[in-house]
Amino acid sequence: MVASFSMGRNSATWSVSPCTRILLLTLATWNTLPSLVQAECLANTEFNDFFEGLVGAPIPSEGSCCMFDVCGLECPVDVPEPSNGFGIAVAISIVISFLIGIATFFVVKGQSVNFFVAGRSLPLWIVSMTLAAQSIDSNAILGNADLSYKFGFYDGAVIPIGLGLSLILNGIFLAHHVNNDEVLTLPDIFAKRYGKVVEILVSLTTICSFLMLLAGNLVGFGAITSYVWGISDTAAIWIAAGIVWVYTASGGLFSVAYTDVVQGLMGWSGCIVMAFWFIANEEPNAPPPSIGYPLYVYPDNIGDGGVCDMYDGVPCAVTADACCYNIERWCPEFNVTGQCERFDRGAYPVGDQRIFSDQMSNFRALTPFPNAIFWNWATIFILGFGNLAALDFQARCMASKTPRTARIGCIIGGLFTFLIGIPFAYMGAISRVYYGPDSIHAEFEVDTCLSQLALPTCGLWLPDKNAFIKLLTHQAPDFLGGWCLVGIVAASMSTADGAILAMGTVFAHNIMRQFDEWIPNLVTPDNLLVTARVATLPFTLISTFIAAFYRSSHSAGATGYLLIVAFDIVLATVVVPLFGCFYCKNPSPRAAFVAIIGGAITRVVLEFALPKDGFLLLPYDAPEFLNTGPGASTGTPVFWDVDPGDMWDETVEPCVQESFEDFTGVDSLSAFLVCILSFVSVQTIEHCTGKPLFSFAGMQGYHKDTTEHPLKGSSIDKMDETAFQDDTTKRGNPDADEGDA
Template sequence: MIIAGVALFVLALLMAGVYAARKVQGSSHNYLLAGRTLAVPVVAILLASQAIDSNGILGNTDLSAAFGFWAGAALPIGLALCLIIAGLFFAKPMREYRIVTLPDFFERRFGRSIEIPAAILTVLAFGILVAGNLVALGFLLDRFAGIPYTAAILIAIPIVICYTIAGGMFSSSYVGIGMIIVNIVGMLALFGWMITTYGLSAPAGLGPLDLSQLTSADEGAVINWATIVALALGNLVAIDLMQRIFASKCPRTAQKACFGGAALILAICIPFSLVALTAVTVLGDEVANGPVLYTLLSDYAPPVLAIIVLSGIVTASLTTASGVLLSCSAVITRNILQLGRTASLDTAHAMTATRIAMIPMALLGAFVALRIPQTGILLTLTFDLLLAGLVVPFILGLYWTSRGTISAAMAAIITGVTVRVGLFVLTPTIYGVDNTLLYLDNGLLTAAMDGWSTFLAAGASLAAYLVVALLTKPVAPVGAPPADAVVVTAPEPVGARV
């Protein structure tokens, strides 16, 4: 009953997404950026979906139940903090560039030699993020439909691809509006049901007032802070986040949407951390039987409540996965293959290539999902990698225009990624769970390095950029794009620049 109800609801929203595909009208400009017409509420919803999807919610609840409130809440706190930082310092200037993808900025600031590694790094990192949502969908089909996890992953892939191919950013926008409404209703209903049925409680040492989770390394403080920092800063160079900013009507709209998205994330996601703590007591030994939230909804909650909550989470996953596939395929075709880079995005060839590029991205996500069946861990790992490689050249490239060279940016990327991948391969755990993706057994590092790797890699990237920037001749500061560099032919909407 539950899976049938979720399927019917998601199908209804997907039909809305297909309906929205009519707005594309064969234009890549509309397909990738919704014609740069999205208003504050829509952009805020799309930005918030990153934390509300199954990757974020299941990661939040599982980590809260296993390691404490702050381990789970670190996910929404980090993502909300990122949107606040973006709203204060980055949304307006980045929207003013009128570019299409984040690697466009690196090309304009440092040239083609930095655009390529930036594009490759973001695509690889976001393959991990797609995997996180596929993991959650796989667990859902396994738990509620009895489909084995591996088969469930393979079933989820064409669903996500078809949804994204249909209408691009317009589809995400239409479905996102319904998604946020359902998630708010579901969160309130679940929170209310938990309080009236079981009350709110927390195992000793795991509650929100147990601040040792943020102060003691033995209680996971290093990992919790690393999670917050990786999400707060690494997400700044998230290509789906920036693409949604680029799709807003104007710079002020982008800025306001960031603040609205942060508020939505905290309001919807923090209660799930509290629900997870109470679920530990309610479920007992069943906590170990798959995702905590799925066990609670399948075995204890009323079916109608389970349908509402799961429908919202699954729809948010589709919205997030769609945004990731859309932005990654745009980067592949535009920044790596250089299709649609000239006077207009409105070419059938470029849009077809963008759609085709989604397939290998989805397959990459499936591979990682089968290797690491985790949720929140994959979310953090994505932005950890981006923090190590791209955050420093992005921030200093935008704001330290008097210095900075191609060599400095390349040094930051190579140094940060090398240090992070090296520590990743040599450390037996990833944010508290076993490293089953790529670990070389060694006597050099222990699990005590877990968490510190995030700070060390980011610090190495910053040091490399500063040293090389000070030793080399600076490039010309970034300015407004020249007229012949504007790749979008559609004008700004009337009254958009406020």
């Protein structure tokens, strides 16, 4: 998954030269009249003046655009507004979810155990659906489709792969332990083994993580509603935040669980039907070889049985032994009206593919474009393991009726994530058919060159951030497109509400209650529910600001990237001590403390110490990994049938390009490794010496007072070391004591 990359011969191939400019201008149906437009298309004033001289007016000229005036590319065609029916369908689905969420206010009955963990009463089918709903969010669907459209299949598919893997791993290793612990929140598990200090550290890191998770889903929610309702992205995000916050604060996990079920039933079905309909019915499923345009030279020759023969190419007039676009067949009225029956922008000389099978094993698999192979593997690892510390996943495990229900529910939820999420990566190639660089809607950054694609200008394709949404509203059958939009909105809501609930719960229960010693009765079992509800508001506001900023300053893929950032945070800090809770004999509070601090410091230091240009590409020594440079020439690309003297000569006018250099992912994995080494080192030292490595207040396990609403018959208040050891023994883990002798 790359933040941006250049497309040239496999995207835009029309540049101009003095001898061909007049020919290309006949493709336009507008008159070259004196213009009042004063914007400049090229930073190089010499180049810009040259093209202004050809047009006879400042460029872009009135009624035209830089793409046409400089590169000969037809200006992007606007996509019509979606029909009102899509906006109405989305609005109805939101109202249904909202009313169900509000209705659960009466199910909570003012009891915190109902609000936080749904009374520990959720059966397998609800657990499975609500876990899958948290996993199959707008990141796994909309973010997935956006990224696969912008880059390649695996750039999107790694998101549902990582999320589904995480649920399966959680089911195998952690879910039953989490349910057995009978706690209200994930930080409670750390409090019991490691004490207040570690509990607070875990609470803060998981809240930071979920601020990003919530922001990503608000971006997805807002992207759809802003488009179908015709409002700004920012307004849509704020509306989304308000709707989800109200019903989440009302019903807590009951509202989240039951709305997840409804959202899953009406959402997943629409998403999966839509994905498989496109896969089965769209032909082609990826952009075919380009037919080209007048003067375009095909990549093969007549009689080879390749692209030239496919489009009835003819011998070129200037370039010897080459095959060119057949003007007489495809542009019979070219010399009179400039009309062509069929042409494109030459974006894919030999065609695109839905999936490059070696993308995850060959860093040059996407030649001539860069392949973010390292970042894609890092994404799977970050999501697969980082999500094990997800507050919403573990809250559903705590709410399950039995440990077995929690375990099986996670595995089923993971399989659902694979089934529903992965097919959406195929939507990227289909989106490129209609909104990719060869489409009539494509837009290119004019002042860019790309030597590996022989493009002196128009080397960078600018993907449409709403391409997939436009595919659903204009190319899909109306009913299926609307159904899928409803599904994505439902998926966004189902994860957003879980994130809001998790942050409010952790803040009230695990942070605010620490102030009891200084402010008596600040948070008690009696007012815990109210405090948690109030606490959801500021976190919702913070995430909304993040979402609004990110959506306004980033293009396609914002949802997916925010998801990865969310679990990058907890991978570096929380996951290792979590495993230590259940799989380490006498887990040490000092080990957990050092691991969290060490992982966090490493992650922060590497964030600023490692080179990062924002493109998520390691600096491989290959031409594919050179970024675009500024416009380099007024000549034509070398695959035009023109006199060689009119072509771009890169030896005379070089394209000044810099190598991509971004070590994002290295910092994430390094911080995780430091966290492991820190935990194991302290744990080993204390085991060998038989005494704590250091000690200070708040480093002793304890259990919170929940006597008003006891947890499955437990009446334990704060425990000393012996009581804690007895409690863990009863849970089937006789070796797990506090370790703070």
